[in-house]
Amino acid sequence: MHRPIYLDNHATTPVDKRVVDAMIPYFSEHFGNPSSINHQYGWEAEAAVKQTREILAKTINASSEEIIFTSGATEANNLAIKGVAEAYFQKGQHIITVATEHHAVLDPCKYLETLGFKITILPVQKDGLINLNALEKALRPDTILVSVMAANNEIGVIQPLTEIGKICHAQDIIFHTDAAQAIGKIPLDVQASHIDLMSLTAHKIYGPKGIGALYVRRRNPRVQLAAQQHGGGHERGMRSGTLYTPQIVGFGKAIEIANREQESENRRLTQLRNRLWESLSKLEGIHLNGHPTQRLAGNLNISIEGVDGAALLLGLQSMMAVSSGSACSSTTTAPSHVLTALGHPEKLAYASIRFGIGRFNTTEEIDLVAQQLVSVVQSLQRI
Numbered sequence: 001m002h003r004p005i006y007l008d009n010h011a012t013t014p015v016d017k018r019v020v021d022a023m024i025p026y027f028s029e030h031f032g033n034p035s036s037i038n039h040q041y042g043w044e045a046e047a048a049v050k051q052t053r054e055i056l057a058k059t060i061n062a063s064s065e066e067i068i069f070t071s072g073a074t075e076a077n078n079l080a081i082k083g084v085a086e087a088y089f090q091k092g093q094h095i096i097t098v099a100t101e102h103h104a105v106l107d108p109c110k111y112l113e114t115l116g117f118k119i120t121i122l123p124v125q126k127d128g129l130i131n132l133n134a135l136e137k138a139l140r141p142d143t144i145l146v147s148v149m150a151a152n153n154e155i156g157v158i159q160p161l162t163e164i165g166k167i168c169h170a171q172d173i174i175f176h177t178d179a180a181q182a183i184g185k186i187p188l189d190v191q192a193s194h195i196d197l198m199s200l201t202a203h204k205i206y207g208p209k210g211i212g213a214l215y216v217r218r219r220n221p222r223v224q225l226a227a228q229q230h231g232g233g234h235e236r237g238m239r240s241g242t243l244y245t246p247q248i249v250g251f252g253k254a255i256e257i258a259n260r261e262q263e264s265e266n267r268r269l270t271q272l273r274n275r276l277w278e279s280l281s282k283l284e285g286i287h288l289n290g291h292p293t294q295r296l297a298g299n300l301n302i303s304i305e306g307v308d309g310a311a312l313l314l315g316l317q318s319m320m321a322v323s324s325g326s327a328c329s330s331t332t333t334a335p336s337h338v339l340t341a342l343g344h345p346e347k348l349a350y351a352s353i354r355f356g357i358g359r360f361n362t363t364e365e366i367d368l369v370a371q372q373l374v375s376v377v378q379s380l381q382r383i
Contacts, residue, residue, distance in 0.1 A: 004321045005365045009204075009298060009358030010153050010181060011323060015250070016206035016359070022253040023208065026246040034243050035234065045245045052252030059255055060198060061189045062215050068235045069243055072212035073180035074104040076199035077147075079214055079239060080176045081108040083225030084145045084197070085117060088174070092142030094118045098130055099341040100157075101149050105178055106337075109147075118142075124341055127291040128157035136167055145174045150182035150198075154323075154338040154354055155290030156299025158186060165194025174223060180204055180212075184258030185266070185296055190215060196223050202247070206359060207254030211247035214238075265359065269297035272357050272366050276300055279370035283377055289339060289352065298357040303339065307380045309350030315376040316353075320369050323354040 006014075026048060032041030034049045053064035070076045085095065097109055099121050109119045120138050124130055130148065139146075146168050151158045161177060168175040176197035179188060184205040190198060201212040216238065217223045231240040258265075277300055280286060285305030304312070313324050324336075335349035344352075353373075357366070 004317065004319055005361075005369055006321045007355045007357060007361065007365075007369060008321045008323050009356035009361075010156075010354060011356065012203050012209065013206045013358055014360065015203075015208055016254065016257060018257060019207055019250045019253045023246045023250040026249050030245070032245075034245055035232075045243075048245055048249050048252075049243055052248045052255075055252045055255050056200065056213055056215075059183070059188065059259055060215060061191050063218065065236070066215050066218050068214045068216055068238050069248060070212045070214055070239055071210055072203070073102075073178060073199045073201035074212075075239075076201070076212050076214035077102070077104040077176075077178055078108050079225065079228050080197040080199060081105065081145065081147060082112065082228055083238070084174055084176070084223070085112050085115075086226035087224040088144040092140075092144040094120070094140050094143040095145045095147070096120045096122060096135070096138050096143060097147045098122045098124060098149065098159075100124050100128060100152055100155070100338045101147065102153055102178060102180070105147050105149065126343055127294075128152060128155050128289075128338075128342060129291060129294065130159060130164075132160065132163055132167065135164065139167070139171055139173065143171070143173050145176060147176040147178070150177045150179040150188070151186065151296050152290070152338065153181050154336060155301045155342075156181075156295035157290045158182070158294050158296065161188075161193040161195065168196075169194040172221070174221075181296065184255055184262065185298075186262075190217070196221070202251040202254050205254050205258045208247050208250040211244060211251045213251070266297040269357050272361060272363065273298060273300050273355075275363070276355060276357070276366050276370055279367075280373060283374060284381065287344075287348070289342060289344075300355040300357070301352065302355075303344060303348045303352040304377055305348060305351070307351045307377055309347075309352070311380055312351060312353070312376065315380065316373065319372045319376075323356070324350070324352055 030044040032045040034045040036042030053067045056067050057064040174196045178199045180201045183200045196217040198215040203209040234240045287303040289301040335346045339349040
């Protein structure tokens with residue numbers, strides 16, 4: 001059966017066979033609980049977990065003790081935001097985030113608002129970048145946390161983390177970044193960028209779903225977090241629960257491969273993205289969403305005037321797997337909050353497509369997708 005060309009790698013990625021091969025022995029051969037420290041089975045699992053901690057730590061210039069494993073970036077974001085709010089409640093109750101953040105950041109902030117916290121949601125500029133002067137002006141004596149995504153999941157825009165970190169640390173404010181889309185794709189350095197908390201996940205970089213991590217700074221300053229899950233005191237008391245060794249091993253292998261191939265892969269993805277944009281940019285009424293260059297190599301997000309968004313997706317779904325600019329649920333359909341934050345009217349936000357080009361996409365696929373999309377769009381515009 002013909003399957004659509006997969007270009008939704010920001011939603012999730014296929015697990016690399018090299019990752020699968022690394023994981024398999026830990027399901028049935030080295031199956032021990034890493035917390036079982038009295039026998040060989042536990043030691044084997046513990047060693048594997050330790051190795052992944054070290055890989056992750058080295059990747060972001062941290063120490064292995066600062067890596068806390070979670071079920072994914074959503075849990076990591078919740079632990080970071082709610083954990084800081086609870087731990088620093090007496091110091092202040094003001095949190096700053098950005099309009100284009102993932103809902104895994106915005107929703108915990110909304111929840112904290114119901115408990116009495118004050119939340120400032122900064123707007124972005126037309127290219128998706130935050131205004132650093134606006135951030136500085138938003139800081140208050142009671143600000144305890146600033147949360148800004150490293151690379152946006154819809155428009156791929158990469159925020160100036162180092163500049164944000166400097167602003168926060170100059171006023172002793174904790175800086176958290178959701179780096180789910182950034183890890184393994186761009187260089188990250190928690191020391192150079194003054195990052196205190198960083199959320200990570202495996203399934204955006206050809207690793208397994210269901211495993212993530214939170215970097216928690218231990219010194220200069222030492223960040224305190226209130227645990228959000230209790231029951232055994234695992235992960236320095238911040239996240240109880242038996243560690244899922246096979247997933248953790250897969251996470252480490254995925255990061256290892258991504259780090260090794262990052263430079264060459266980014267060159268290849270940039271070429272494919274530019275090739276696709278060159279073909280599509282000839283369409284009447286097309287817009288590129290987000291900064292033209294300060295974005296992830298595999299990201300292309302476009303909006304097209306004069307096209308019905310639902311009809312566009314319907315016309316494409318048998319040919320390619322892509323995401324629209326809409327965030328849909330079983331009960332509501334609304335335009336993407338990221339695209340409306342850029343200043344797009346609702347109709348244009350609906351007529352948007354996010355291309356997530358990945359490791360296993362080819363030049364031939366990109367050319368075919370461009371050809372199919374141009375044909376469908378021109379047909380809809382004529383109608």
